[in-house]
Amino acid sequence: MNRSRLILGAAVTAAALALTGCSGSGSGAEGASGGEGDTLKLWHFESDTSAMGIAWDEAIRVFEEETGATVEFEERSFEQIRSTASQVLNSDEAPDLLEYNKGNATAGLLSSQGLLTNLDDAVAEYGWDDKLAPSLQTTAKYDERGIMGSGSWFGVPNYGEFVEVYYNQDMFTEAGLEVPTTLDEFEDVLQAFTDKGVTPMAESAAEYPLGQLWYQLALTQADRGWVEDYQLYKNPVDWQGAEVSFATETVKEWTDKGYISPNATGSTAEDAGTAFINGTNPIFFSGSWWHNRFTTEATGFEWGTFLFPEAELAPGSAGNMWAVPENAANKELAYEFIDITMRPEIQNLIGNNGGVPVAADPADITDEKSSELIANFNELTEKDGIAFYPDWPTPTFYDELNAGLQELMNGTIAPEEFQEQVGEQYQSGVDDIVG
Structure with a gap:
């Protein structure tokens, strides 16, 4: 021990x-x-x-x-x-x-x-x-x-969690870039780094990060009703609809443009997180659970966070629970x-x-970065923006979604085929639960 x-x-x-x-x-x-x-x-x-x-x-x-x-x-x-x-x-x-x-x-x-x-x-x-x-x-x-x-x-949860954008402030400043407030501006930032020979996004398709990015992209086109259909089975999910199609096509486009490395198919969440810590990639879209680790390990540069641009909803929830x-x-x-x-x-x-x-008590939170983190979470909860996670609906969907995204990135299946494949897997799992 x-x-x-x-x-x-x-x-x-x-x-x-x-x-x-x-x-x-x-x-x-x-x-x-x-x-x-x-x-x-x-x-x-x-x-x-x-x-x-x-x-x-x-x-x-x-x-x-x-x-x-x-x-x-x-x-x-x-x-x-x-x-x-x-x-x-x-x-x-x-x-x-x-x-x-x-x-x-x-x-x-x-x-x-x-x-x-x-x-x-x-x-x-x-x-x-x-x-x-x-x-x-x-x-x-x-x-x-x-x-x-x-x-x-x-x-009983005793903490919250959500997914946000971590960014390397020093690399942004050196490139003359500012925090984007729209999705178009976010893509402009990704392209600017790519033009400089830097892969902008630290990513993992072998584990959860890419699935959460795919879901966040769908959420930019979604409302609370779509989330409840997806997560709570209130109505069937259209797997060729605008929400899923936008997410799938954007992941494929960002991979083809070099915003995401094709090597991410074999990368773990730890690989992606340490790439951000090491200053290899200036952007990492992942959970609040990384925050304290970055505070203690990402000491070679200044970094900050922001909520995903033009999204009223974000992956997140109460934290893991005591059971x-x-x-x-x-x-x-x-x-x-x-x-x-x-x-x-x-x-x-x-x-x-x-x-x-x-x-x-917010008044008892004295750490500046922690206050920023909590403020982002409070902003989401105040506008009912917590949308849970993409793999939650069925016991097998975590592995199925990751496998499908790896195939999408490798080009072995087209976006429409990806959506048909994971849609069938999703529905099969839901049917097993609800009958």
Whole structure:
């Protein structure tokens, strides 16, 4: 076990203790359900330098101090949890609490299989619904089919996330370029860098970044009704319609023009992120989860962020959720830990370390870049601009969309063929869910 894991394990223990003290009177050990000899088994995939990792380390310290219980932490990657959750949670190896991805294809699927605990009573007891804006509650609730937006609570998010444009301010200044405010201006910026022999966009088609760019391009042509059709199955999605066609044709055009490297077909999200950190590419369209890492690692140049031009909607949601497996041995301890992570002092740690808190006081966010990040998120939530993610509708669509985009970039399928292929895959997955 490496040093960071040991530190994180101690932090998780503290967080569990803190949560126990929040049930009951709200502070101190009085009313806590934990005690010496009790153990909270916790999984999450945040690094110890991320905003959530930093905040949850403190939550662990508080939890252990207040409850006397111990946190047993196991480091699991996002992909490990995503690929094995249904098997592990259906066994006696299930943790008491884990960070889990939200959406129909993930938390919704597990809830419909009876693998997650219904949290309605805990939400009412702790008042978590009062701390979460309605748009952030969408991904915490699932009906009996596992479709988000209604039904019972099966998770509790304590941070938000969204996708925005990161840009290298030094490279923009050197090229005489300004932050674009329209899509035409954005394409002018891409062309200007290309003319200088610089591939403007750090990109990955092997993992999520290109799929999120494709979806963002569709959102520039979409409204809330289209999002609800795509995500909540309210009406059939036209896979040859204006929204999808614009996105597909633009990705193909940007690849052909050199705005996106064809090598992105084999690049991971990590490859794209480090290319931006290294100053190789001046633009990276990706999530707020990169923000703190860029703050600590992209130190060779000035960088900033802006929302995608001419888009009222953007990929994003409440963050990954705390979920309690149905087979958890210590559910009350899990609820206490969740509650500690919703405290203002823990929320402020998220906000001041590059995360997007859901229950912090804006006046307590003192970091300038963090304030910019949170302001962008608040702008989206205030105009109901959170549009979730492209792979959410079905359990297999993440891999299917990525594979289709790789073929599109390679030129092995035309845009219309791509849309027909992924449209059929999407509909097949939706039919399996809704019947």
